[in-house]
Amino acid sequence: MALTDQSTSTARPDFDLLRQRYREERDRRTPSDAGERRYLDIEQGFSHLLDDPYGERVERAALDEDVDVLVVGGGFGGLLTAARLRDAGVEHIRIVESGSDFGGTWYWNRYPNAACDIESYIYFPLLEETGYMPVERYSKAPEIRAHCRRIAERYGLYDRAAFSTQVKSLAWDAGSARWAAKTDRQDEIRARFVVLTTGPLNRPKLPAIPGIETFAGHSFHTSRWDYDYTGGSETTPMDRLGDKRVGVIGTGATSIQCVPPLAKAAQHLYLFQRTPSSVDARDNSRTDPEWWADLKPGWQQERLENFTAQFTQDLPPNDLVHDGWTVLARAVREKFVAAKGAADPGALLEQADLEKMADIRERVSRIVEDPATAEALKPWFSLYCKRPCFSDEYLQSFNRSNVTLVDTAPRGVERITSTGLVAKGVEYPLDCLIFATGFETSTSYAKRSGMEIHGVGGVSLTDRWAAGMSTLYGLQTRDLPNLFIVSQAQAGMSPNFPHMLSEQTLHIAHIVEQCLARHIDSVQPTAKAEQDWVATIVRLGESRRKFIEACTPGYYNNEGRLSDAEARSAPFGGGGIAFIKLLRQWREQGDFSGLEVN
Numbered sequence: 001m002a003l004t005d006q007s008t009s010t011a012r013p014d015f016d017l018l019r020q021r022y023r024e025e026r027d028r029r030t031p032s033d034a035g036e037r038r039y040l041d042i043e044q045g046f047s048h049l050l051d052d053p054y055g056e057r058v059e060r061a062a063l064d065e066d067v068d069v070l071v072v073g074g075g076f077g078g079l080l081t082a083a084r085l086r087d088a089g090v091e092h093i094r095i096v097e098s099g100s101d102f103g104g105t106w107y108w109n110r111y112p113n114a115a116c117d118i119e120s121y122i123y124f125p126l127l128e129e130t131g132y133m134p135v136e137r138y139s140k141a142p143e144i145r146a147h148c149r150r151i152a153e154r155y156g157l158y159d160r161a162a163f164s165t166q167v168k169s170l171a172w173d174a175g176s177a178r179w180a181a182k183t184d185r186q187d188e189i190r191a192r193f194v195v196l197t198t199g200p201l202n203r204p205k206l207p208a209i210p211g212i213e214t215f216a217g218h219s220f221h222t223s224r225w226d227y228d229y230t231g232g233s234e235t236t237p238m239d240r241l242g243d244k245r246v247g248v249i250g251t252g253a254t255s256i257q258c259v260p261p262l263a264k265a266a267q268h269l270y271l272f273q274r275t276p277s278s279v280d281a282r283d284n285s286r287t288d289p290e291w292w293a294d295l296k297p298g299w300q301q302e303r304l305e306n307f308t309a310q311f312t313q314d315l316p317p318n319d320l321v322h323d324g325w326t327v328l329a330r331a332v333r334e335k336f337v338a339a340k341g342a343a344d345p346g347a348l349l350e351q352a353d354l355e356k357m358a359d360i361r362e363r364v365s366r367i368v369e370d371p372a373t374a375e376a377l378k379p380w381f382s383l384y385c386k387r388p389c390f391s392d393e394y395l396q397s398f399n400r401s402n403v404t405l406v407d408t409a410p411r412g413v414e415r416i417t418s419t420g421l422v423a424k425g426v427e428y429p430l431d432c433l434i435f436a437t438g439f440e441t442s443t444s445y446a447k448r449s450g451m452e453i454h455g456v457g458g459v460s461l462t463d464r465w466a467a468g469m470s471t472l473y474g475l476q477t478r479d480l481p482n483l484f485i486v487s488q489a490q491a492g493m494s495p496n497f498p499h500m501l502s503e504q505t506l507h508i509a510h511i512v513e514q515c516l517a518r519h520i521d522s523v524q525p526t527a528k529a530e531q532d533w534v535a536t537i538v539r540l541g542e543s544r545r546k547f548i549e550a551c552t553p554g555y556y557n558n559e560g561r562l563s564d565a566e567a568r569s570a571p572f573g574g575g576g577i578a579f580i581k582l583l584r585q586w587r588e589q590g591d592f593s594g595l596e597v598n
Contacts, residue, residue, distance in 0.1 A: 039205050071095045082095055248436055256389040477524075
């Protein structure tokens with residue numbers, strides 16, 4: 001039976017009926033019922049989406065060099081790795097970045113209104129070290145890119161960077177205990193250590209909608225925004241869309257941000273939605289200089305850990321950030337106090353989640369004037385099934401006469417023609433089609449990174465992980481000595497990605513520093529340590545797996561097709577703070593436990 005939204009009532013929601021509605025919405029979108037979601041290999045006819053529209057490739061001579069550490073990627077992960085290495089006294093570093101400057105995801109994502117959805121004071125790395133005060137609580141993309149450059153300048157990284165360059169292969173040479181790297185610019189770099197910080201969100205993803213190649217209008221992906229076509233910039237109005245019918249596919253965090261300026265600029269905007277996002281208030285504000293001046297040394301690390309601890313069972317007594325991300329933790333604390341400590345924390349969390357999502361749906365009803373549009377925009381899933389979104393403009397955009405929400409659930413867009421998109425038998429004519437469809441997350445590492453990696457005896461990373469990811473602490477893999485992979489898979493997790501990047505890169509820098517000081521040629525996980533860690537990930541990940549399997553399809557659960565191999569790529573189930581403590585204790589112990597040292 002269908003459940004109408006009871007969230008407009010002040011009475012406590014009926015939890016059983018809400019759970020039923022959640023199951024219904026999940027089931028009608030699962031591949032078995034609604035057709036499997038497929039995605040294109042963008043190199044097959046859409047390779048231009050990998051081009052760099054934001055900078056010019058500077059010609060240079062090919063590099064032929066030996067370094068202590070090769071860092072692949074120039075986003076936050078690469079910047080933090082290099083900064084930590086320099087703090088540890090490691091000087092011979094080479095950073096290879098496919099963009100023409102530092103920034104990583106913030107280099108590529110320059111869509112209108114792009115901003116961080118995590119508080120700037122914990123999202124910006126190294127604020128105390130650089131002495132920078134963010135302008136706003138939730139900073140815009142240009143300011144974030146500027147901070148990336150600030151970090152690079154502070155640590156002298158520009159002289160160590162090779163931009164507009166893609167590492168194509170890495171091969172371990174046991175005789176010299178070095179990695180041999182080759183790039184698309186004929187560079188040959190020999191490195192004692194390699195750190196891969198390419199991140200999970202770098203390769204644009206396109207839906208395999210029939211006829212996608214036939215569209216005769218203009219099209220692009222949000223990570224390669226075409227301002228030559230739209231006019232304007234990230235922060236100024238787009239002045240070339242006044243006579244254009246624009247369609248957007250995708251309703252995740254990117255769409256939530258870029259839809260409002262598109263709505264103001266286009267003659268007509270069509271948003272094609274299969275599953276809505278949860279959208280709560282953003283409530284951005286300027287940074288108070290007096291508050292900032294009163295912060296004591298060590299404030300950022302304290303604030304980082306306090307935020308990440310809000311997503312663990314060991315809730316801290318206070319909430320320093322106090323935003324939309326930590327709302328469930330606050331609600332659970334209040335419920336626990338009301339129950340005088342006698343209630344099940346898991347049950348309290350579910351209640352807080354159900355109540356919060358009812359509030360979010362009620363917010364939709366308050367803001368969106370058309371009842372049918374409002375109903376379609378209401379999310380029927382748990383808050384953390386998808387990345388929560390925040391905006392003070394998105395829902396309001398649907399009150400404009402030139403904006404149409406096309407609800408494509410459960411099957412999505414049926415096909416693309418030369419002149420538009422077809423959904424539920426209706427064709428919507430378009431001049432411009434924008435793909436806000438995210439990035440590849442479930443393809444192999446070699447596919448996403450664009451490089452082949454071969455370790456001891458020529459074994460490839462692809463083969464080593466054929467049955468699923470296998471690491472020690474998410475950072476090192478057996479048969480790939482002296483190589484580190486930075487991600488949240490099999491590692492600590494926080495919605496604030498830079499926090500875990502900071503902790504992981506501290507750990508990497510420590511290992512590299514110790515190896516250089518002790519004249520250690522190579523380190524890699526022992527077979528037992530790696531097996532034990534994978535078993536820990538699977539064991540502690542059972543509750544998370546059950547949770548995300550109950551969610552509507554999305555990239556968190558591989559579009560509803562979560563396999564055992566993919567479950568092995570889950571983050572450490574003990575929580576981000578426990579993972580941080582584990583790494584710190586390992587370093588303090590000082591015996592390289594779990595590593596095979598040569």
